[in-house]
Amino acid sequence: MKTEIIAVGTELxxxxxxxxxxxxxxxxxxxxxxxxxxxxxxxxxxxxAVKTFExxxxxxxxxxxxxxxxxxxxxxxxDAVKPLLKQNLVIHEETLTKIEAVYQNNNRQMTANNRKxxxxxxxxxxLHNAEGMAPGQIVKYEQTLFVFLPxxxxxxxxxxxxxxxxxxxxxFTLESEIVSEMLRFIGIGESALEHKLEDMIAQQVNPTxxxxxxxxxxGLRLTSxxxxxxxxxxxxxxxxxxxxxxxxxxxxxxxxxxxxxxxLKENKLTLGSAESLTxxxxxxxxxxxxxxxxxxxxxLVAYTPYAKENVxxxxxxxxxxxxxISEECAKVMAIQSQKRLNVDAAIxxxxxxxxxxxxxxxxxxxxxxxxxxxxxxxxxxxHFEGGRDKVRLRAVKKGYELVFHYLKNL
Amino acid sequence: MKTEIIAVGTELxxxxxxxxxxxxxxxxxxxxxxxxxxxxxxxxxxxxAVKTFExxxxxxxxxxxxxxxxxxxxxxxxDAVKPLLKQNLVIHEETLTKIEAVYQNNNRQMTANNRKxxxxxxxxxxLHNAEGMAPGQIVKYEQTLFVFLPxxxxxxxxxxxxxxxxxxxxxFTLESEIVSEMLRFIGIGESALEHKLEDMIAQQVNPTxxxxxxxxxxGLRLTSxxxxxxxxxxxxxxxxxxxxxxxxxxxxxxxxxxxxxxxLKENKLTLGSAESLTxxxxxxxxxxxxxxxxxxxxxLVAYTPYAKENVxxxxxxxxxxxxxISEECAKVMAIQSQKRLNVDAAIxxxxxxxxxxxxxxxxxxxxxxxxxxxxxxxxxxxHFEGGRDKVRLRAVKKGYELVFHYLKNL
Numbered sequence: 001m002k003t004e005i006i007a008v009g010t011e012l013x014x015x016x017x018x019x020x021x022x023x024x025x026x027x028x029x030x031x032x033x034x035x036x037x038x039x040x041x042x043x044x045x046x047x048x049a050v051k052t053f054e055x056x057x058x059x060x061x062x063x064x065x066x067x068x069x070x071x072x073x074x075x076x077x078x079d080a081v082k083p084l085l086k087q088n089l090v091i092h093e094e095t096l097t098k099i100e101a102v103y104q105n106n107n108r109q110m111t112a113n114n115r116k117x118x119x120x121x122x123x124x125x126x127l128h129n130a131e132g133m134a135p136g137q138i139v140k141y142e143q144t145l146f147v148f149l150p151x152x153x154x155x156x157x158x159x160x161x162x163x164x165x166x167x168x169x170x171x172f173t174l175e176s177e178i179v180s181e182m183l184r185f186i187g188i189g190e191s192a193l194e195h196k197l198e199d200m201i202a203q204q205v206n207p208t209x210x211x212x213x214x215x216x217x218x219g220l221r222l223t224s225x226x227x228x229x230x231x232x233x234x235x236x237x238x239x240x241x242x243x244x245x246x247x248x249x250x251x252x253x254x255x256x257x258x259x260x261x262x263x264l265k266e267n268k269l270t271l272g273s274a275e276s277l278t279x280x281x282x283x284x285x286x287x288x289x290x291x292x293x294x295x296x297x298x299x300l301v302a303y304t305p306y307a308k309e310n311v312x313x314x315x316x317x318x319x320x321x322x323x324x325i326s327e328e329c330a331k332v333m334a335i336q337s338q339k340r341l342n343v344d345a346a347i348x349x350x351x352x353x354x355x356x357x358x359x360x361x362x363x364x365x366x367x368x369x370x371x372x373x374x375x376x377x378x379x380x381x382x383h384f385e386g387g388r389d390k391v392r393l394r395a396v397k398k399g400y401e402l403v404f405h406y407l408k409n410l
Numbered sequence: 411m412k413t414e415i416i417a418v419g420t421e422l423x424x425x426x427x428x429x430x431x432x433x434x435x436x437x438x439x440x441x442x443x444x445x446x447x448x449x450x451x452x453x454x455x456x457x458x459a460v461k462t463f464e465x466x467x468x469x470x471x472x473x474x475x476x477x478x479x480x481x482x483x484x485x486x487x488x489d490a491v492k493p494l495l496k497q498n499l500v501i502h503e504e505t506l507t508k509i510e511a512v513y514q515n516n517n518r519q520m521t522a523n524n525r526k527x528x529x530x531x532x533x534x535x536x537l538h539n540a541e542g543m544a545p546g547q548i549v550k551y552e553q554t555l556f557v558f559l560p561x562x563x564x565x566x567x568x569x570x571x572x573x574x575x576x577x578x579x580x581x582f583t584l585e586s587e588i589v590s591e592m593l594r595f596i597g598i599g600e601s602a603l604e605h606k607l608e609d610m611i612a613q614q615v616n617p618t619x620x621x622x623x624x625x626x627x628x629g630l631r632l633t634s635x636x637x638x639x640x641x642x643x644x645x646x647x648x649x650x651x652x653x654x655x656x657x658x659x660x661x662x663x664x665x666x667x668x669x670x671x672x673x674l675k676e677n678k679l680t681l682g683s684a685e686s687l688t689x690x691x692x693x694x695x696x697x698x699x700x701x702x703x704x705x706x707x708x709x710l711v712a713y714t715p716y717a718k719e720n721v722x723x724x725x726x727x728x729x730x731x732x733x734x735i736s737e738e739c740a741k742v743m744a745i746q747s748q749k750r751l752n753v754d755a756a757i758x759x760x761x762x763x764x765x766x767x768x769x770x771x772x773x774x775x776x777x778x779x780x781x782x783x784x785x786x787x788x789x790x791x792x793h794f795e796g797g798r799d800k801v802r803l804r805a806v807k808k809g810y811e812l813v814f815h816y817l818k819n820l
Contacts, residue, residue: 013446015437020428022451027425036423037458039451041432048447055465191481191521201483211482212421221426273711279697280690283711287689290765290798298717300710301683301693307708307751341717355700383515386541388700390564 001034001172004060006052008068008077009151010043021066021156028165032174033225034062044068049080057084057144062168067151069134071113077148078119085141089119092126095135102133127163131155138167145171179229182212183220183237185247186256186401190218196243200236207236216397217256249404256400257285263407264295271403272341273299274312274333274348276324277366281396282349297341302333308350312336323359325350330367331377338371345372345406347399353388363388366395370402378402411444411582414470416462418478418487419561420453431476431566438575442584444472454478459490467494467554472578477561479544481523487558488529495551499529502536505545512543537573541565548577555581589639592622593630593647595657596666596811600628606653610646617646626807627666659814666810667695673817674705681813682751683709684722684743684758686734687776691806692759707751712743718760722746733769735760740777741787748781755782755816757809763798773798776805780812788812 005022012019022039029036037060042052049068056063068077078089096118103110117134120126127136132155137148147164149156168174185193190213194201197220201209207224220240224232241248249259264271273283283299286292300312305324308314313336314329322328333348347370354363364386369379380402384394415432422429432449439446447470452462459478466473478487488499505528513520527544530536537546539560546569547558557574559566578584595603600623604611607630611619617634630650634642651658659669674681683693693709696702710722715734718724723746724739732738743758757780764773774796779789790812794804 012433012449013436014440015433015435015446018428018430018433019449023422023425023428025425026423030424036425037453037455038462039422039429039449041449043447045447052448189518191523192519194482194523195521210420210484212426213480275690277697279694279702280685280709280711281694281698284689284691284694287687287711287713288691288799288802292689293713296713298711298713298721299690300721301690301697301708303697303703303706303708311708311710311751341721383512385512385543386564387568389698390541392698 001062001168001174002060003029003034003036003062003064004038004040004056005036005064005066006040006042006056007066007151008042008044008049008080010045010074012041013043021151021153024153024157025064025066025160028160029168030180031178032165032169033178034168034172034174044074044076046076046080049076050083053081053084057141057146060144061172062145062147064147064149064164066149066156069117069148069150071111071117071133073113075116078121081146081148082121085121085139085146087121087123087139090122091115092118092120092135094128095120095126095133099133125167127159129155129159131158136163138164178223178225179233180221180223181233181237182252183222183240183248184250184254184256185218185220185244186216186249186397187405188218188244188247189213193218193220193244193247197240200239207232209236216394216401246405246408249408256397256404258289260400260403260407261286261289261291261295263404265291267407267410269344269407270295270297272297272337272343272346273399274337274346275299275301276303276308276333276348276350277353278349278392278396278399279303281392282347282399285396285400297343300337300340308333313340323361325352325359325361325365325367327367327369327379327381330369331371331379334369334371334377334379345370345403347371347403349395349399351382351391351395353391355388364391366391366398368395368399368402370406372406378406411472411578411584412470413439413444413446413472413474414448414450414466415446415474415476416450416452416466417476417561418452418454418459418490420455420484422451423453431561431563434563434567435474435476435570438570439578441588441590442575442579442586443588444578444582444584454484454486456486456490459486460493463491463494467551467556470554471582472555472557474557474559474574476559476566479527479558479560481521481527481543483523485526488531491556491558492531495531495549495556497531497533497549500532501525502528502530502545504538505530505536505543509543535577537569539565539569541568546573548574588633588635589643590631590633591643591647592662593632593650593658594660594664594666595628595630595654596626596659596807597815598628598654598657599623603628603630603654603657607650610649617642619646626804626811659818666807666814668699670810670813670817671696671699671701671705673814675701677817677820679754679817680705680707682707682747682753682756683809684747684756685709685711686713686718686743686758686760687763688759688802688806688809689713691802692757692809695806695810707753710747710750718743723750733771735762735769735771735775735777737777737779737789737791740779741781741789744779744781744787744789755780755813757781757813759805759809761792761801761805763801765798774801776801776808778805778809778812780816782816788816 124137338346351366371377534547748756761776781787
């Protein structure tokens with residue numbers, strides 16, 4: 001079932017709203033194994049709308065159109081598709097009665113335009129719109145099925161879930177629901193992960209493997225359909241984890257912060273931070289999670305050298321000798337905050353967020369130290385790319401990566 | 411300038427993300443009177459991508475393509491457009507050097523795929539990507555201009571604002587037809603603000619007035635077109651500020667955090683924080699801004715009673731007597747952090763983020779105290795609605811509101 005989703009509305013082309021309807025419809029169709037091959041947006045312009053529907057009808061089995069069914073002059077979906085469908089528009093009496101009743105109940109004057117919303121194609125399957133005025137419609141044209149839905153998200157969703165989806169499942173025998181799992185990895189780059197799984201990715205059919213890189217992490221979406229979808233996913237996952245399991249932290253909606261919280265809880269450990277360029281962002285993310293009080297005491301945010309001395313307790317001669325952006329300073333920040341916060345583990349961040357250089361070092365240079373129990377602290381220098389925000393975010397993410405790998409190997 | 415925006419990426423067709431890139435680009439182009447006639451999304455499929463680019467090149471002057479420039483097999487934008495452009499792809503040495511350096515700096519292995527990101531069309535204008543690896547490109551093909559941008563929003567936006575937009579303004583002599591200013595207010599609700607301006611809003615034609623409420627703030631967008639657009643906006647703004655100026659903090663992209671930083675700088679004051687439920691979010695937002703080191707020493711994040719005693723110095727008998735979620739505790743947190751951080755002003759947050767009650771108090775109850783110089787601290791109890799994240803965000807925003815109003819009246 002080759003599907004295309006077309007939104008009609010100038011407000012989308014002006015950027016006043018995002019096309020979240022297409023996203024929502026795509027997500028629900030993906031679950032049933034329907035292939036969405038194109039999204040399109042066209043404005044309230046007759047010529048371009050007509051052309052868009054023509055192109056779509058030549059390449060897709062199902063065309064889902066959202067928007068352009070309202071009462072105003074701009075609402076041109078019906079008229080634009082009419083020459084293609086070669087069907088007349090007729091008044092849908094049930095809808096007209098409903099519209100008239102709404103206007104009567106509100107003591108408002110009905111205009112000629114309001115009747116327009118009751119127009120449907122003469123051979124359409126009319127879909128009752130419980131949430132609004134204009135009904136949905138399903139119309140066949142040669143080998144193509146056109147589905148017309150209102151652009152208002154609540155109306156579109158209700159029609160889609162209750163009427164269109166059951167219709168499509170029946171018409172296209174979309175029996176097999178798709179099973180999908182997103183495997184989440186940290187500490188390995190996208191290309192390195194792909195390299196490890198090269199042969200699997202080359203051979204993929206069912207399940208498919210789709211890599212997705214995001215800020216400091218990589219995801220692999222495994223998707224399978226058919227009778228044994230679940231066990232196929234489980235088998236492939238197990239093969240993948242044999243090769244790259246050390247970088248895997250969880251699946252689907254789990255975040256690395258939640259994983260770290262869970263590991264801390266399992267190991268009955270508390271964590272604190274000493275932060276300079278990250279400004280408290282590391283500890284804030286942990287505290288943002290329910291259950292944080294069991295695993296987190298707090299953090300020391302010391303942005304200036306003065307604060308590093310007085311709030312954290314970094315000796316002033318260490319700062320004079322090595323500067324605050326140094327391995328030595330990061331180490332002492334971790335050791336001191338572990339003591340002052342009375343936590344099992346403490347992590348520290350010091351570096352240059354930019355845009356300017358600092359203490360003779362480039363923007364992006366960051367030292368992170370991790371101190372656990374009485375072991376000597378781990379410390380490492382990084383050089384992150386990007387602007388001020390990105391450097392800070394990457395540092396925080398790297399911090400979670402370090403804590404995760406440490407806790408995982410306990 | 412007939413423009414079309416095409417996003418390449420199967421993740422969009424699966425509904426994993428919405429095409430917010432198209433929205434953002436459309437909005438910025440609309441300001442300059444450029445007409446966006448189509449949005450399209452196509453997946454990581456060579457045949458369909460090639461066809462999509464062909465159709466676009468026949469109807470549009472400018473085609474802006476986002477996504478598909480990364481290092482993986484799926485990233486096919488360059489190869490899909492190559493037959494159409496009839497140009498070779500060549501290695502961009504500057505980019506390759508940059509990619510190699512990133513891998514070296516992080517001691518990671520570079521794979522053959524990573525080189526792919528350095529490929530550009532031989533006659534392209536290459537756009538340096540400060541936020542990521544793959545550069546942007548502008549390529550002319552007969553009468554059509556192709557603009558290739560990464561799909562990562564931060565990279566796309568930076569390239570679009572700094573390089574593509576200036577290029578298009580020059581090439582197509584775009585003039586900004588519409589003048590618009592967003593006035594930003596804090597400390598007044600949307601309906602109260604609308605009430606103050608009732609007659610103005612009723613009479614609006616040119617400029618128009620559009621209110622927009624967001625988390626703890628209200629915006630008023632004034633929009634005008636025509637020859638005297640700028641002076642009309644200025645006159646209306648002045649009228650509005652006569653009635654509601656005390657709540658106005660700035661216009662357009664200015665944030666309340668930036669305004670507070672600027673006021674601190676003007677008044678040569680430093681600020682610190684003592685944070686419990688907000689977890690460091692207040693101070694983190696200040697430190698996220700360039701120039702923060704002049705106005706901010708740091709903060710003390712104390713999530714547990716233990717940390718409040720030991721890190722901030724709240725007396726244990728005060729906690730026993732009043733609890734940590736109390737006016738008394740908030741006050742001492744502010745006073746103590748002012749001392750320990752050696753700052754002119756300190757703000758404290760203590761309360762219940764939820765989902766559970768704490769110390770017999772409901773989720774949403776938050777005490778905020780502000781201590782400036784040697785004056786007695788200001789302290790107030792709030793009850794914010796919403797879930798854990800919302801309560802924490804509202805508390806932080808309220809904190810900025812309090813500091814803003816204090817500094818404004820100095």
